[in-house]
Amino acid sequence: xxKKPTAGPALHKVIMVGSGGVGKSxxxxxxxxxxxxxxxxxxxxxxxxxxxxxxxxxxxxxxLDTAGQEDYAAIRDNYFRSGEGFLCVFSITDDESFxxxxxxxxxxxxxxxxxxxxxxxxxxxxxxxxxxxxxxNECQVRAQQWSVPxxxxxxxxxxxxxxVFFDLMREIRSRxxxxxxATSGRAKDRCKKRRLKCTLL
Amino acid sequence: xxxxxxxxxxxxxxxxxSASCHNSMDFDSPEExxxxxxxxxxxxxxxxxxxxxxxxxxxxxHDKHSKKDLLIGRRKDxxxxxxxxxxxxxxxESSPEEELDTKSPSxxxxxxTFKFTSSKSKEKREKSRDKExxxxxxxxxxxxxxxxxxxxxxxxxxxDDKDHKKKDKERKExxxxxxxxxxxxxxxxxxxxxxxxxIGEEEVLALGYPIFGVSISLATERSRCHDGIDxxxxxxxxxxxxxxxxxxxxxxxxxxxxxxxxxxxxxxxxNNREYDASVDELNxxxxxxxxxxxxxxxxxxxxxxxxxxxxxxxASHPKVxxxxxxxxxxxxxxxxxxxxxxxxxxxxxxxxxxQERYNKLxxxxxxxxxxxxxxxxxxxxxxxxCHCANLFPDVKLIKYVPxxxxxxxxxxDTPEDIQTELRKQDSLLxxxxxxxxxxFISKKREEQLWEVQRIITQLKRKLRSCEKKQEKxxxxxxxxxxxxxxxxxxxxxxxxxxxxxxxxxxxxxxxSAPSQMNTSExxxxxxxxxxxxxxxxxxxxxxxxTGYLLLPKTxxxxxxxxxxxxxxxxxxxxQNELKARILAERNEMFRLKQLYEQEAQKxxxxxxxxxxxxxxxxxxxxIIEHYTRENAxxxxxxxxLGKELKAERRACIALQVELRMQHF
Numbered sequence: 028x029x030k031k032p033t034a035g036p037a038l039h040k041v042i043m044v045g046s047g048g049v050g051k052s053x054x055x056x057x058x059x060x061x062x063x064x065x066x067x068x069x070x071x072x073x074x075x076x077x078x079x080x081x082x083x084x085x086x087x088x089x090x091l092d093t094a095g096q097e098d099y100a101a102i103r104d105n106y107f108r109s110g111e112g113f114l115c116v117f118s119i120t121d122d123e124s125f126x127x128x129x130x131x132x133x134x135x136x137x138x139x140x141x142x143x144x145x146x147x148x149x150x151x152x153x154x155x156x157x158x159x160x161x162x163x164n165e166c167q168v169r170a171q172q173w174s175v176p177x178x179x180x181x182x183x184x185x186x187x188x189x190x191v192f193f194d195l196m197r198e199i200r201s202r203x204x205x206x207x208x209a210t211s212g213r214a215k216d217r218c219k220k221r222r223l224k225c226t227l228l
Numbered sequence: 229x230x231x232x233x234x235x236x237x238x239x240x241x242x243x244x245x246s247a248s249c250h251n252s253m254d255f256d257s258p259e260e261x262x263x264x265x266x267x268x269x270x271x272x273x274x275x276x277x278x279x280x281x282x283x284x285x286x287x288x289x290h291d292k293h294s295k296k297d298l299l300i301g302r303r304k305d306x307x308x309x310x311x312x313x314x315x316x317x318x319x320x321e322s323s324p325e326e327e328l329d330t331k332s333p334s335x336x337x338x339x340x341t342f343k344f345t346s347s348k349s350k351e352k353r354e355k356s357r358d359k360e361x362x363x364x365x366x367x368x369x370x371x372x373x374x375x376x377x378x379x380x381x382x383x384x385x386x387x388d389d390k391d392h393k394k395k396d397k398e399r400k401e402x403x404x405x406x407x408x409x410x411x412x413x414x415x416x417x418x419x420x421x422x423x424x425x426x427i428g429e430e431e432v433l434a435l436g437y438p439i440f441g442v443s444i445s446l447a448t449e450r451s452r453c454h455d456g457i458d459x460x461x462x463x464x465x466x467x468x469x470x471x472x473x474x475x476x477x478x479x480x481x482x483x484x485x486x487x488x489x490x491x492x493x494x495x496x497x498x499n500n501r502e503y504d505a506s507v508d509e510l511n512x513x514x515x516x517x518x519x520x521x522x523x524x525x526x527x528x529x530x531x532x533x534x535x536x537x538x539x540x541x542x543a544s545h546p547k548v549x550x551x552x553x554x555x556x557x558x559x560x561x562x563x564x565x566x567x568x569x570x571x572x573x574x575x576x577x578x579x580x581x582x583q584e585r586y587n588k589l590x591x592x593x594x595x596x597x598x599x600x601x602x603x604x605x606x607x608x609x610x611x612x613x614c615h616c617a618n619l620f621p622d623v624k625l626i627k628y629v630p631x632x633x634x635x636x637x638x639x640x641d642t643p644e645d646i647q648t649e650l651r652k653q654d655s656l657l658x659x660x661x662x663x664x665x666x667x668f669i670s671k672k673r674e675e676q677l678w679e680v681q682r683i684i685t686q687l688k689r690k691l692r693s694c695e696k697k698q699e700k701x702x703x704x705x706x707x708x709x710x711x712x713x714x715x716x717x718x719x720x721x722x723x724x725x726x727x728x729x730x731x732x733x734x735x736x737x738x739x740s741a742p743s744q745m746n747t748s749e750x751x752x753x754x755x756x757x758x759x760x761x762x763x764x765x766x767x768x769x770x771x772x773x774t775g776y777l778l779l780p781k782t783x784x785x786x787x788x789x790x791x792x793x794x795x796x797x798x799x800x801x802x803q804n805e806l807k808a809r810i811l812a813e814r815n816e817m818f819r820l821k822q823l824y825e826q827e828a829q830k831x832x833x834x835x836x837x838x839x840x841x842x843x844x845x846x847x848x849x850x851i852i853e854h855y856t857r858e859n860a861x862x863x864x865x866x867x868x869l870g871k872e873l874k875a876e877r878r879a880c881i882a883l884q885v886e887l888r889m890q891h892f
Contacts, residue, residue, distance in 0.1 A: 040678070063857075065864060073688075074681035089678055105664040109674035 036078065038087045039199045041192065042106060044131045045116035046124040047095030050151040053182035054116065055092045058192050063183050070094050072106065081196050088196060107138040112145035112199040114191055119150045119179065120158045125166070132173060145198035146175045149191055154181040437668060438499045441525040448565045450663075451501060454631050454655040455648075458565050459572055462498040464628045466519040467576045469510045471625055476579055477586035478512055482597050486513035494518050505630075520601045523573070529603035530570050535561060536604065543608035552615045559619060570612075571620040573602070578616045579625070631656045634679050639690055643698075646691045653684045699867070778892070787889065794888055798881040 043051040052070050056062050059075050073092040078085060091106055093099070107113075115131050117124040128148065136142065148170045150161065163179075170177035176194065180187040439447045439460055451461040475481060491514055497503040498518075510518070523530065531539050539558055545551045559567055577594055584590050589597075595609040602609060612619065631652040632639070640646050657680050664673060769778045776793045779786040 065861065072681055073685040074678050075685060076682055089682075091678065091681065101665070102661050105661055105669075105674075105677060108669065109678065 036085045036087050037200070037203075038089060039196045040089045040091070040109060040111040041195055041199075042091045042093060042110035042113050043116060044093055044107075044113055044135070045095055045149075046118075046121075046127040049095065049116050049118040049121065049124045050182045051095065051114075051116050052092050054114070054149070054151060054180060054188055054191070055090050057182045057185055057188050059090070061185075063185075069096060071099055072102065079193075079196075081193060081200070086196065086200075088192065090192075103134070104138055107135055110135075110139075111202075112147075112195045114147050114149050114195060116149045116151050117161070118152045119161045119166075120152050120155050122160045125150075125161045125169075128169070143174075143202075145195055145202055146173070147191055147195050147198075148173065148175050148177045150177065150179040151182060153179040153186060154184050437663070437666070439501075440495055440499055440522055441527065443527055444530070444569055445563065445565045447522075448569075451498065452655060452659055453628050454652040454659075455626075455628060456651070456655075457626070457628075458568050460522070460569075461503075461628075462522055463519060463569060463572065465503070465505070466510070466515040466522075467572055467625065468627050469515045470512070470519075471576060471579060471627070475512050475515070476583045479587045480512050481580060481587050482516050482589065482594065484513045484516075486511070486517045490514055491517050491521065495521060519573075520598070523601050523603075526603075530566055530573070531602075531604060532562060532566060540605055540608055543605065543611045548614075551611060552618055555611065555615060555619060568623070571616075571623040572625060574612050574616045575620060575623060575625055578613055581613065631680070632683055634683065639683075639686060643691060643694045646687050646694065650684065650687045650691070653680055653687065656680050657684065776892075790889065790892055791885055794885040795881060798884055802877065802881070 043055055045051050047069060048067060052068075052073065053064060055073070055075060056064055059077055070092055071094050075090045075092070077088050077090070079088055080086075091110065093103060093106060113135055115128050115135075117128050119125075132146075135144065135146070148166065150166050166177050166179075178187050178191050178194070180191055182188060437450050439451050439462055442450070444460070447460040447462075448458050453459055453461055453464050457464070469475060470481065494503070494508065494510070494514055495518065497508060529536050535558055539555070542551055542554045542558060545554065559570070562570070577598065580587065581589055581591050581594055591610050591613045592606075595606045595613065599606045599609040604612075632649060640649050657677075660673065660677050660680060664677070769780075770776070776790060779789055
């Protein structure tokens with residue numbers, strides 16, 4: 028689980044969640060292959076692996092792109108359980124998708140049972156600012172409530188695409204280092220400490 | 229009679245008790261802890277099943293019932309006692325200790341496990357079932373127990389191997405001596421004398437879902453072959469291994485016993501789904517014995533409890549031809565997975581005896597060796613072997629190629645292979661999900677889930693790009709030629725014009741072409757058509773104008789035939805149009821290429837481009853980006869339009885046909 032420099036590059040597992048059509052796959056594909064796919068094809072589940080250089084260190088990122096549709100909720104838990112960090116995506120042009128993030132957050136916390144799991148709230152489609160339905164401050168307020176960072180992205184223009192993935196990987200990485208340091212007895216302290224830190228952020 | 233049963237039960241329970249106690253001490257399977265409810269449902273099932281059975285049998289249990297509840301909490305000491313007794317107890321004895329023992333809380337359910345199926349009356353209830361696979365704790369026991377019993381009962385009807393009995397006893401004695409040494413493999417046996425049986429062995433099962441000792445359907449479901457053949461993987465692997473020529477020809481096949489620990493090692497690997505062909509290669513004795521072990525541990529004979537007697541009846545049928553038909557009929561009544569398993573096993577055995585020259589096994593001797601394992605008579609097995617080619621004509625023993633893993637060298641290349649692989653991976657993924665949903669979760673499993681998902685994603689991407697290549701092949705050529713002309717203006721200009729041109733052509737075609745080409749197309753057919761009619765017994769006429777064959781009005785297929793002919797014509801016309809267009813476009817491509825070459829030679833071309841480049845670098849890049857995107861978009865729109873056109877053309881043809889039907 029923790030990174031072992033001897034045994035190949037560290038592997039960080041990222042899961043994309045959010046309602047259907049908000050651009051999870053678009054963000055993933057833009058990050059993976061620098062391509063933007065216009066046509067919409069619902070995802071059931073897709074998984075990708077990529078080698079990247081994170082702050083000078085070579086690491087691997089596994090991205091699991093999940094289905095937004097409720098139809099696939101049954102298999103979602105299996106994936107959530109193995110995720111180390113989450114990008115919770117909504118579309119700034121669709122208020123419902125924003126409301127749905129609440130539910131995704133809850134589902135993740137239920138499965139991971141950890142308030143401080145690496146997590147980013149991502150408002151996608153920021154190139155369509157003229158069609159914005161979700162006010163910026165509302166997003167920020169929610170992020171603050173959850174003590175998570177909020178970032179706006181555009182899969183189309185690639186704005187902040189790398190940023191969200193790299194920010195999340197950094198969180199996962201620091202989380203892992205903490206974990207490996209923390210002895211099992213201090214596990215609870217660590218959780219608290221971690222939470223405090225987040226609120227400061 | 230009743231006492232006898234009773235004693236057996238208590239013995240078994242004693243054995244179980246020590247097993248579960250042992251387990252809980254030695255193995256703390258994490259699954260069990262994390263998902264405590266997991267096995268509960270199974271236990272409940274078993275319980276409800278049992279409670280039914282119990283009603284037939286309540287007299288005997290009566291006593292225990294009343295006391296059962298009082299005795300909670302005394303499990304541990306009872307267990308030790310029970311255990312001692314387990315091997316020492318005499319038939320028919322039901323001492324107070326045993327009684328107490330049966331009531332320990334963990335076993336209160338089990339006390340009902342007795343299953344009396346068809347032959348309730350003749351009770352030689354000698355049960356000895358090895359308690360392998362139980363690291364999961366007490367709740368699951370009842371299930372196995374029930375099954376085991378059934379199985380044993382079946383076995384009684386057939387011949388049991390004597391040597392097993394011997395071994396059994398030996399082991400029992402040994403057990404007694406070192407029961408304190410818990411690490412030792414332990415066979416939990418009740419000791420009713422006439423027990424055959426087997427290789428009980430306590431195993432560390434990482435997951436609570438064994439492959440051995442469960443029904444065929446369950447075993448198949450739990451360890452699928454992902455290529456659509458419903459066999460448990462272990463059976464498939466063994467048969468695959470033994471079907472190799474050098475195995476079939478080896479005179480050790482089905483004769484030599486493997487090293488026991490090795491056999492158990494493989495059993496454990498399969499039970500834990502850890503078998504990896506590249507790491508642990510089978511050998512002939514192990515493969516034979518593993519297959520036999522699987523068959524022997526089935527809770528029900530392959531031929532099923534219900535049908536086995538009827539099979540036996542048929543096998544004694546004097547007329548060979550009728551025998552085959554009747555066997556066929558019975559085989560059809562078997563559950564599908566039983567039939568598949570039987571077919572594979574029998575066909576494999578048949579392949580073995582085909583090599584009699586080398587392995588010295590013929591139908592008779594092989595049946596001698598293996599009919600007990602299959603829980604059928606020698607005669608029946610010989611009959612099946614003799615008819616197998618006709619009984620299972622549709623079954624071919626195909627070597628299993630497991631789904632790719634990330635360690636595999638590469639993905640398949642042709643769309644068909646990709647599709648096949650995708651189906652396998654999907655099947656594998658479904659299995660992983662269902663196992664995980666059932667609570668079988670480990671780090672390794674999660675890794676595998678991601679890996680399979682990743683392979684599926686890659687396969688899908690590859691398939692999509694293959695499809696795109698095919699779809700576009702022609703149009704694409706044109707686009708690429710224009711793209712090579714590098715000037716952004718040209719890039720943008722050419723692709724859009726192509727689709728519009730196509731659209732025009734298409735729409736025009738579908739309006740006008742059919743009527744004109746129609747007649748010309750069919751003129752040449754006419755002379756041929758009249759030549760064929762005479763020999764044909766069906767009466768029909770030929771329409772002079774169109775050359776269509778016309779059936780008499782009374783014939784119900786008249787319309788159908790007419791419609792098909794018309795549709796055929798229309799499609800031929802369409803084909804010709806498309807061919808003509810391809811030709812035209814090839815010419816156009818050639819023309820454009822020439823034009824481009826000419827342009828390239830002219831020096832004036834340069835100033836034009838430099839004008840375009842006047843804006844600053846960044847602007848220039850943005851323009852290129854803009855056009856690339858626009859182009860992609862247009863390309864996509866074009867594709868959609870093409871699809872629409874195709875659909876519309878089809879509709880047109882249908883209408884046209886209907887319209888012309890009116891004339892007849």
